[in-house]
Amino acid sequence: MQRFSGLSLIRRGLTGQRGWQPQWRQAEPKAAYDAIIVGGGGHGLGAAFYLAKEHGLTRVAVLEKGWIGGGNTGRNTTIIRSNYLFDESAALYDHSVQLWESLSQVLNYNVMFSQRGVMMLAHTVHDVQVSQRHVHANRANGVDNEWLTPEEARARCPLLKIDDIRYPVLGAAFQRRGGTARHDAVAWGFARAADALGVDIIENCEVLGIERDAGGAACAVNTTRGVIRAPKIGVSAAGHSSVIMRMAGVDLPIESYPLQALVSEPVKSIFPCVVMSNTIHAYISQSDKGEMVIGAGTDAYTSYTQRGGLHISRHALEAICELFPTLRRLRMLRCWGGIVDVTPDRSPIIAKTPVPGLYVNCGWGTGGFKATPGAAHLLAWTIAHDAPHPINAPFTIERFRDGNLIDEAAAAAVAH
Amino acid sequence: MLLINCPYCGERPELEFVHGGQAHIARPGNPAECSDQQWAEYLYRRDNIKGVHAERWRHVHGCGRFFNALRDTTSDQFLATYKVGEQPPAQPRKATA
Numbered sequence: 001m002q003r004f005s006g007l008s009l010i011r012r013g014l015t016g017q018r019g020w021q022p023q024w025r026q027a028e029p030k031a032a033y034d035a036i037i038v039g040g041g042g043h044g045l046g047a048a049f050y051l052a053k054e055h056g057l058t059r060v061a062v063l064e065k066g067w068i069g070g071g072n073t074g075r076n077t078t079i080i081r082s083n084y085l086f087d088e089s090a091a092l093y094d095h096s097v098q099l100w101e102s103l104s105q106v107l108n109y110n111v112m113f114s115q116r117g118v119m120m121l122a123h124t125v126h127d128v129q130v131s132q133r134h135v136h137a138n139r140a141n142g143v144d145n146e147w148l149t150p151e152e153a154r155a156r157c158p159l160l161k162i163d164d165i166r167y168p169v170l171g172a173a174f175q176r177r178g179g180t181a182r183h184d185a186v187a188w189g190f191a192r193a194a195d196a197l198g199v200d201i202i203e204n205c206e207v208l209g210i211e212r213d214a215g216g217a218a219c220a221v222n223t224t225r226g227v228i229r230a231p232k233i234g235v236s237a238a239g240h241s242s243v244i245m246r247m248a249g250v251d252l253p254i255e256s257y258p259l260q261a262l263v264s265e266p267v268k269s270i271f272p273c274v275v276m277s278n279t280i281h282a283y284i285s286q287s288d289k290g291e292m293v294i295g296a297g298t299d300a301y302t303s304y305t306q307r308g309g310l311h312i313s314r315h316a317l318e319a320i321c322e323l324f325p326t327l328r329r330l331r332m333l334r335c336w337g338g339i340v341d342v343t344p345d346r347s348p349i350i351a352k353t354p355v356p357g358l359y360v361n362c363g364w365g366t367g368g369f370k371a372t373p374g375a376a377h378l379l380a381w382t383i384a385h386d387a388p389h390p391i392n393a394p395f396t397i398e399r400f401r402d403g404n405l406i407d408e409a410a411a412a413a414v415a416h
Numbered sequence: 417m418l419l420i421n422c423p424y425c426g427e428r429p430e431l432e433f434v435h436g437g438q439a440h441i442a443r444p445g446n447p448a449e450c451s452d453q454q455w456a457e458y459l460y461r462r463d464n465i466k467g468v469h470a471e472r473w474r475h476v477h478g479c480g481r482f483f484n485a486l487r488d489t490t491s492d493q494f495l496a497t498y499k500v501g502e503q504p505p506a507q508p509r510k511a512t513a
Binding site: 240242243251252253254255256300301302303304305309310311344400401402403 | 417418430431433434435437452453456457459460461462463464466469471487489490491492
């Protein structure tokens with residue numbers, strides 16, 4: 001792997017940017033691997049990377065239906081935080097934030113992780129009580145979070161209008177370690193680092209079936225590029241998790257919904273943190289290119305169309321215009337949708353499945369990007385040990401049968 | 417925004433409706449006799465079909481009634497709507513709109 005450094009940038013800059021190598025190989029599928037990851041998003045590429053780096057499995061393939069990072073990894077609003085209510089969730093999401101903090105160095109790839117802080121607004125007495133409960137729960141779990149008065153919130157984000165609006169800002173919870181990262185760079189960085197360790201990244205390779213041996217264990221995948229055998233198969237297919245897992249006879253408690261986001265024309269740096277409002281439902285940050293990145297809600301119905309209704313994004317924009325009147329005359333540049341896999345308790349599943357040799361990482365719903373390195377790391381652990389890591393042990397499929405739900409619906413930033 | 421053909425009121429914009437999830441899920445007659453697995457499947461397991469999906473809608477800002485629909489989740493096109501208690505049409509007709 002050609003390592004990146006300040007010196008290498010200067011040297012290439014002085015020699016006309018010649019001599020850069022492709023960052024990963026265009027691998028052809030082999031007949032067999034030690035492990036296959038289905039889904040070439042950040043979660044899947046990261047799982048392959050950690051399998052190779054931490055567990056010594058280098059005969060690993062990542063199979064991607066389209067191009068890597070073309071699904072939800074490239075369709076989110078890049079927000080990273082770990083201020084979840086329950087102990088299990090705090091451990092899971094903070095594991096991810098801790099990995100984010102060193103990810104650029106580990107991958108030798110600038111993922112532009114920026115801990116600019118995530119501010120979650122409270123607009124009602126109920127909001128204030130719930131938010132303060134979150135702050136206390138987070139701090140008890142060692143996750144940073146603090147309460148801001150409306151004036152402190154405005155001081156941190158000067159564009160924020162705190163009064164003389166329909167739902168005045170009564171305070172905010174603020175996680176300083178939260179922030180954003182560049183989502184494409186996360187996919188590319190994991191792909192490059194995994195490739196350097198021998199992982200085959202195979203694009204344009206759609207999985208059509210999962211084959212099981214006489215004992216019922218998963219043993220191969222049937223793809224548009226032929227049959228590929230492996231004793232361990234990890235599925236990290238986001239919105240298509242139900243479709244893939246049904247190929248192995250595994251039913252999931254998941255429904256797939258379109259979730260939208262949109263960006264404005266780029267402007268100068270005016271927005272120093274991430275701001276979210278659950279009650280009037282909007283979230284917003286500014287990309288390093290200067291675009292205002294705005295998240296809308298999910299549509300009301302299940303769908304695989306990767307587009308949402310205009311009234312959904314309009315609703316988010318109305319909230320943004322109310323909170324940040326300065327932005328009212330900005331034009332929107334692009335909007336898009338991703339298909340998110342939502343579980344009944346809004347917590348993910350990272351687990352072994354009833355099928356031996358088949359592992360799943362799914363159910364991240366509207367909040368999977370923040371978990372990219374954590375989910376990848378834990379899926380790799382679960383595949384390598386054929387047992388969950390203590391952090392993901394509660395996030396099973398069986399929790400729905402056993403009544404051990406991790407009900408984060410109230411903690412999520414969006415009203416599902 | 418979708419245009420939805422309520423079997424009672426005709427075509428109306430999506431905003432008048434709420435989505436009611438997968439259709440034709442029967443509540444177990446005697447929950448006390450269900451195993452945990454059966455009860456969990458009733459509560460949580462969903463087909464999440466990529467393709468033609470039978471689902472419930474409620475015309476909440478109209479007649480207020482529930483009805484069922486067949487919709488293609490790869491295009492969001494409605495193929496048919498039908499009343500509660502009826503079987504899904506075997507030959508889905510194209511929506512007229």
